[in-house]
Amino acid sequence: MYANLATRPQFNSASGENANGGLHGLREVLAPAMQALTIESRDLLQGQKAIEIMHNGSVYRLQNTKLGKLILTK
Template sequence: MSADKKTTLAPTIISLEAEKLQAEASFKARVVTSKDLLGESKSLVIQHEGETYHLRATKFGKLVLTK
């Protein structure tokens, strides 16, 4: 590999890492536990853009989202 290729790769790697860090810093998602979200019934109906979805917890502790 020539010296020219090394110098062109380094800024690309640094800029990609900087973009990733900037995206993580600007995006702060709200955190909700599944217990708080689903409640005692362990299921929830979600209305999204005119569609109905069902979110439920299985007996094995997995979450399933169906339309």
């Protein structure tokens, strides 16, 4: 594919950007808008072992296991 490694596009694994591309700095501009809302699982579960979540007309079950893992099932 790239016979000459010097012409191969450089990839910045830390930022996920192509260092040779024109999108340099785009991540910094979009990052605040792309951040997910963070909610503690204890705030969702409120002391319960499981809760039901309605999403697009379907019921999902979020369950806390004995080992402290979360399982989401439909």
